[in-house]
Amino acid sequence: MSYPVDLALDQWRMGQSRVIGDPDLADASDAVLVELRKRLGGVFQITELADLYGEGTDWASEVAQRYAQGTDSSWAIDAAFARYAQQAADFAGGRMQRYDDED
Numbered sequence: 001m002s003y004p005v006d007l008a009l010d011q012w013r014m015g016q017s018r019v020i021g022d023p024d025l026a027d028a029s030d031a032v033l034v035e036l037r038k039r040l041g042g043v044f045q046i047t048e049l050a051d052l053y054g055e056g057t058d059w060a061s062e063v064a065q066r067y068a069q070g071t072d073s074s075w076a077i078d079a080a081f082a083r084y085a086q087q088a089a090d091f092a093g094g095r096m097q098r099y100d101d102e103d
Helices: 005-019 023-040 046-054 058-065 073-085
Strands: none
Touching (some): 005 023, 005 046, 023 058
16 A cells, blocks of 8 residues: 555655754754665655655664664654655655646
């Protein structure tokens, strides 16, 4: 079952807002972003990113805890997903692009 993209985007944006001004969480978010790039590669769809998120983020928690130990690393994880979502092939201006089949 696919993870709802709209729900994921809301969660990720909330995380992004929490990371601002916290250098430890920002560093943790950067580290998770690097790992996301390794896992999904260059070209991906926003649904793929949401599904990866929905499968669980234990791996990301381990990465984030190296930089923001003792804090709520879920904010750093969500912020990393929010930043990476902007690079999705079907992401435009904060929402998923939908393409209609042209005959």
